[in-house]
Amino acid sequence: MTLLDITNLSLRIGTHEILKEVSLSVEAGEIVAITGESGSGKSMTAFSAMGLLPETATTSGGISLSGTDLLAQSEAQMCDLRGQAIGMVFQEPMTALNPVKTIGDQVMETILIHKALPPDQARARARELLDRVGLPADRFPLGRFPHELSGGQRQRVVIAMAIALRPKLLIADEPTTALDVTTQAQILELLRDLVREFDMGLMIITHDLAVVADLADRIVVMRHGEVVETGATQTLLHNMRHPYTKMLFAASNHQVTLPEPPAPQPLLEVKGAVRDYALPRESLFAKPGHFRAVKDVSFTLYCGERLGLVGESGCGKSTLTRAILGLEPLQSGEIRLDGMKITTTQNPEIRRRMQVVFQDPFGSFNPRHRVERLITEPFYTLTDPPTGSARSDLIAETLRAVGLQPEDSQKYVHQFSGGQRQRIAIARALITRPELILFDEAVSALDVSVRAQILDLLAELCEAYGLSYLFISHDLSVVRTITDRCLVMQKGEIVEAAATEEIFANPKHPYTRALIAAAPQLPELEQGAA
C-alpha cells in the first residue's frame, strides 16, 4: 500500500486558492522531493498532511497515510498521529527549538506525549536518539540548552525529535536552506541514512534543485499551487516535459557571459585589515577579551574587475564588507578606495563612488517613500545633485537600465515583487555612477528564475557601465558565473585567491576543496530549454 497518497488536494484560505488538485504519493523507503519557487504551495502541501493548516483553511480531495484518511481525522486523532506516524523537520533550526527547555526534555517530550515509554526509559531513548543523529553524550549531554548549539546541531536535535517514535513518514520543509553548504551536506546525509535505516518515507521540500537532484528518488515540481510535472529523478532530469520544469532547471544553472575586464589598475586596496569585537568581560575587573572576526586580510580589487568573496556563515565576510563600507572601524591595517583612506567618518566622496546592494529586497527600503525618492537617496552625497529635468532624466535612465519603466518612479515598493525590488536596489546603487558596488548576498533571497534575470542584468550593466564589484555570497554556483576572480574566506582569513575558474577547476586549499565538494551540483543536463 502506498504510504502517503495525496489525491486531488485543493486548499483555500479565505478566498485565496492555495492548492489546486494536487496529487502525489510517497512510498515507504522513498525520498520524494517537492520543488518549486516561492508561493508554489510546497509548504502548504506539507502542512495539509500534518493537519497544521490555519483555521480558516478549507480543503477538498484526499490525503491518506497507509489507508487512513487524514482529512477525516479529528484534531485529537491528528495529535495522536503527529509525532508518532508523521514526523516533521522545519526550515529554521535557530528558532524551531524552545529556548527555555533542554534538548533532552524536548526530545523526550515526543516520546512522553504519546505515552510510548515511561520517563526513565524515555530519557535513555532520547540519549540514543541524540547519539544516532550525531550528538554524542560527552559533548551534548541531555541538559544542554538550544542556544549552546550551532544551527546544524540544532537541526540534528529537531531531527531526533521527529524520528523519536520511528514515524512511517518524515516531512522535511527546507531542512537545510538556513545552513552552510558543509553542514547541509551532513544533514542531507543523515536524512538519507535514516530513511534507509527506518524504511521511512521522506517528503522533502526544497527550492534547491541541486539538492533535489542529488537526494530524491522522485521529484514533484509545483507552480502556483499545481503539480506541473512529476517523475523518477533520473527520468525527469533527462526528459523534462513541462516548460516550467525546463525553465527552472535552466535558471538554476544560469550562466552569464561577462565582458573582458580592462588592464589591472587598483581600485579597492585592503591591506592587513583586522577587525576585533569585544567579548563580554569574564569578570568585573578583567580586561574584556576580543574576538578577531577579520584577521590580517589583504587583497586588491582592480578597476572593472568582478571579484567574488565566498565563505560560510561566521567566516567574517559580512564584517569585512561593513569595514569596506566604512561602517565599522579597523583595529589595524587600512582600506583605500582609489587611494582615499576609508574611515568610519562619513566621506561623501567615497560614498558616492562606492555603493551597496543588500540581501533582503523587502527590508532595505522605507515603505513610505516613492521609488523616485528611494533611488535618489545617494544624491545626498553629491555636492551638486541634478535638479529639474536633469534629475528626472537620470531617474528614468537608471530605471530603464535595471529593466524597469520610468513610470515606476511614482510607485511604492510594496507594488513590486522581490526581484523588481532588487532591481530598485541596484538602481539606487547605480544612480551616482559609482566605481564600485558591493553586492552582499544580493541574489540569495531570490527564486531561481528571478535570480537568473538579475544575474543577466548584472552582466548587461558590466557591459554598459564597466562595473566593478565585490560579490559576497555563500552560493558557489552564482559566484562561479558572475565573477572573474574569487576570494575564499575561512575563520576571518582569506585562504585562497585566484581566478574564479581556476578555483573551481583546481582548488588548492583543503577548505576550498571541502566547500566545493559539499555544494550539491546539478548534473550535466542538455541545455536548450526555455
Next chain:
Amino acid sequence: MLRYALKRGFSLIISLAVASLVIFFVIEIAPGDPASFMLGINAEPDTVAALRAELGLDQGKLQRYLAWVGGMLQGDFGMSYTYRTPVAGMIADRMWVSLPLALYALTLSTLIAFPAGIYAAARRGKAGDMAVMGATQLGVAVPNFWFAMILVLVFAINLRWFGAGGFAGWDDGIGTALHSLTLPAIALALPQAAILARVMRSALLDILGEDFMRTARAKGLTRRQALWRHGLRNAMIPVLTIIGLQFSFLLAGAIIIEQVFFLPGLGRLVFQAISSRDLIVVESVVMILVFAVITVNFLVDLAYALVDPRLRSRT
C-alpha cells in the same frame, strides 16, 4: 547562575549608592536653606538657626551625607521634625500596612490577570477574547479610587461584609488584618490586573507565532499542551517586567486608596510629610521606596534568569 546573581547584586549596590547621592543632594543642596524652607517664610531667625544646628546644617556636605547614609545603615533615619519621633519607627509602622497591602493587591492582580490573559490568548479573536479585552479596557480606563468607592458602597454600606475603612492592625490575628485590607487591595488590584492581563495576552500571542510552537504541535501536542508547556514560560519575561513595575507602584502609589480607606500607609506618610515640609521624613521615605524599587528589580532580574537559561549562561 551565581555569577549572574553576584553581578546583579553588585549593580544593585551601585544603584543604591547613586540614588542616595541624588536624593541627598536634591533635597539638601538644592535651592534655599532646608531649615528656613521647613519653617516657612515667617520663621524667626533664631528658630531657623536652632533647626540648622539640630539638622547639622552647619557641618560640611560630605560629612552630612556620610552621617545620613551611615545612620540609615544602622537603622537610624533621624527624628521627624513635625512629630518629634524617630523616622525609622514611623516608617516601620507604615510599612506594616503598605507592604502587606501591596503584596495582597499584587497577588490578587496576578491571580486575576494570568487566567484572563491565557484565556483570551487561547481564544484569540473569539467572543471570549473580546469579552476579556473589553473588560480590561474598562479596567485600565477607570481610576482605582472610583473602584474603591463602588466597593465601599456595595460591600461595606449595602452588604456590610467589610468595614468602610481603617486598618484593624495585626494584633487581632492575620485574618482580621487581611479582612480590613481586602477592599483596598481589590481596588488597587483591578486596574493592575487589567494591564497585566493585556500584557500576558500579547506576550502569549507573540509566542504562539514562534517556530518552536509549531514544532511542538508537530510532535503531537495539542494546542493547549503547546500553550502550557512551551508558551507560558517563554511569555513570562515581559510579564515579570510588568509585575516588578507594578509592585513598586503599589508600594508607594496607593496614596489615594489609602486616603479613601483611611489606611495609615507609606503613601499617606509621604503626603503628610510633604505638606508639613518635614524634609527628614520625605528624604527617608523616598530612600526606602528607592530601595524597594531597586530590590524588586533585582528580584525580577533573578527571576528572568530562572525562566531563561540564556541569561544564566551569559554570566
